[in-house]
Amino acid sequence: MNVAILGAGAWGTALAGHLAVRHDAVLWARDGALVESLSRSLENDRYLPGVKLPAQLRFDADLAAALRHAAADDALCVVATPVAGLRALCRTMRDIGIVPANVVWLCKGFEADTQCLPNEVVAAELPLHASNGTLSGPSFAREVALGLPVALTVASGSAVLLERTVAAFHHGAMRIYTGDDVIGVEVGGAVKNVLAIATGISDGLGLGLNARAALITRGLAEMSRLGVALGGRAETFTGLTGLGDLILTATGDLSRNRTVGMQLATGRTLNDILSALGHVAEGVRCARAVLALAQSRNIDMPITHAVCRVLFEDVTPRDAVQALLSRDAKAE
Numbered sequence: 001m002n003v004a005i006l007g008a009g010a011w012g013t014a015l016a017g018h019l020a021v022r023h024d025a026v027l028w029a030r031d032g033a034l035v036e037s038l039s040r041s042l043e044n045d046r047y048l049p050g051v052k053l054p055a056q057l058r059f060d061a062d063l064a065a066a067l068r069h070a071a072a073d074d075a076l077c078v079v080a081t082p083v084a085g086l087r088a089l090c091r092t093m094r095d096i097g098i099v100p101a102n103v104v105w106l107c108k109g110f111e112a113d114t115q116c117l118p119n120e121v122v123a124a125e126l127p128l129h130a131s132n133g134t135l136s137g138p139s140f141a142r143e144v145a146l147g148l149p150v151a152l153t154v155a156s157g158s159a160v161l162l163e164r165t166v167a168a169f170h171h172g173a174m175r176i177y178t179g180d181d182v183i184g185v186e187v188g189g190a191v192k193n194v195l196a197i198a199t200g201i202s203d204g205l206g207l208g209l210n211a212r213a214a215l216i217t218r219g220l221a222e223m224s225r226l227g228v229a230l231g232g233r234a235e236t237f238t239g240l241t242g243l244g245d246l247i248l249t250a251t252g253d254l255s256r257n258r259t260v261g262m263q264l265a266t267g268r269t270l271n272d273i274l275s276a277l278g279h280v281a282e283g284v285r286c287a288r289a290v291l292a293l294a295q296s297r298n299i300d301m302p303i304t305h306a307v308c309r310v311l312f313e314d315v316t317p318r319d320a321v322q323a324l325l326s327r328d329a330k331a332e
Helices: 010-020 032-041 063-069 083-096 118-125 141-145 159-169 182-204 209-229 234-238 240-251 256-265 270-277 282-296 302-312 317-325
Strands: 002-006 024-028 058-060 076-079 103-105 132-136 150-155 174-179
Touching: 002 010, 002 063, 010 024, 010 076, 010 141, 010 159, 024 063, 032 058, 063 083, 076 159, 083 118, 083 282, 103 118, 103 159, 118 132, 118 182, 132 159, 132 182, 132 240, 150 159, 150 182, 150 240, 159 174, 182 209, 182 234, 182 240, 182 256, 182 282, 182 302, 182 317, 209 234, 209 240, 209 282, 209 302, 234 240, 240 256, 256 270, 256 282, 256 302, 282 302, 302 317
Parallel strands: 002 024, 002 076, 024 058, 076 103, 103 132, 150 174
Antiparallel strands: 132 150
């Protein structure tokens, strides 16, 4: 199968390596120097240092060429940009007149300015495109790149897109599950990043495993309330893309969002943390959008609110925790 992966960050690069084992895969990056480096060394020094990519994986800085590679009905285009870049990429596809038949995206979060989920961005920019969906689930890019076992979910209303995605990814140590709850999967993927910041703060303050368990459990309740209100199904949030991804991101040492929380607990400023991180931390980008959506629907999300106060209102982590502990008792 012809597969184009658009975006050479950690996740795009890891999945490109996995896909190239079985398929004719092209990894696109807008940075020509990065493409030259990847072609020469078969290693993404910035995002996945020390991980060798398959020799058969090809690299290209020409977006039109990458799109043509994945344009056929039996091909697949994998969008691996952050949410912030999704709208512009869709517009570029439309403007140059090459929109692949089957498109699956990996980005997680809400668009900051519009509060749109990725599927809403795609629907607005490519309104006549039907065979599309989202691929998500508990996964760290480095472990996938190393060939360790992982299970993901592809969600779409298109049976063709589900079939193409499974055919592309379901091999080796990767297992793909299918579903049609696109909204639920996307909400889970967005909110878990905000909650991972909260658990990172808790662990950074040394509040213990009891506190971590409480934050994960009550955070799942927040995620589910918002997801159902936006049109997702409750059962989705107990699956791979809800509880599974939340546990991984909230507890795993490879989690960028958890790292942000732990660093905030030490007193470092958000700007310093993000500058040193070198990767996108989607929880920071979409926290305000999550809270705004919750408030507009009168949905109680106290953990998310506390994270936003620490990130954007100069509230100290300890004061935010104390505010959570001071809340009135209520039924679970």
